[in-house]
Amino acid sequence: KAGVTQTPRYLIKTRGQQVTLSCSPISGHRSVSWYQQTPGQGLQFLFEYFSETQRNKGNFPGRFSGRQFSNSRSEMNVSTLELGDSALYLCASSSSSGSSTDTQYFGPGTRLTVL
Amino acid sequence: GQSLEQPSEVTAVEGAIVQINCTYQTSGFYGLSWYQQHDGGAPTFLSYNALDGLEETGRFSSFLSRSDSYGYLLLQELQMKDSASYFCAVRSFQTGANNLFFGTGTRLTVIP
Numbered sequence: 362k363a364g365v366t367q368t369p370r371y372l373i374k375t376r377g378q379q380v381t382l383s384c385s386p387i388s389g390h391r392s393v394s395w396y397q398q399t400p401g402q403g404l405q406f407l408f409e410y411f412s413e414t415q416r417n418k419g420n421f422p423g424r425f426s427g428r429q430f431s432n433s434r435s436e437m438n439v440s441t442l443e444l445g446d447s448a449l450y451l452c453a454s455s456s457s458s459g460s461s462t463d464t465q466y467f468g469p470g471t472r473l474t475v476l
Numbered sequence: 477g478q479s480l481e482q483p484s485e486v487t488a489v490e491g492a493i494v495q496i497n498c499t500y501q502t503s504g505f506y507g508l509s510w511y512q513q514h515d516g517g518a519p520t521f522l523s524y525n526a527l528d529g530l531e532e533t534g535r536f537s538s539f540l541s542r543s544d545s546y547g548y549l550l551l552q553e554l555q556m557k558d559s560a561s562y563f564c565a566v567r568s569f570q571t572g573a574n575n576l577f578f579g580t581g582t583r584l585t586v587i588p
Binding site for chain 1: 509511517518519520521524563565571572574575576577578579580581
């Protein structure tokens, strides 16, 4: 089975721009979660999508948004980019019946640099 | 809120055993996960404990005490390739059962 894939792997943007990142989960997985990883704040949960609906949300401003399509692929969007948005953005998929025992499998991430 | 504490760095000798501790504070606790991340790589799932006790997977074991809000990851027969960052992460009602609140990570360096 193919793993979680994320595109693009690297992005360079300037302040004020917006960006869209894409994630394709493992085949059959219906839940996609997004995380931000920075040296200062570590790994932080952004939001989770399940069956095209946002199921949970972390503590991030409204500039961070996402969506999920009927094939479970997900995108996240960051508008009005700030320097502090420079980070590794990771998505994770799980089969997720909603059980707390479902393992999350991470993709390789998208490295976003904001100049 | 939630909090997790784990040591920032640990150094151990190849072939030895190392234990990485994790204490947590959260409400609506479901379980504790451990992930490994090599530099430039993605976090890789190692183990998950929902109940008290020890879970063993090859050279890695993980332990949980819910009453003490404490867990640890035990790595045996250390190999050079085990040099990586190790994260404990809680699943709780606060982030939703399926999602993870991560600790700041422990950087393990294995020396010859």
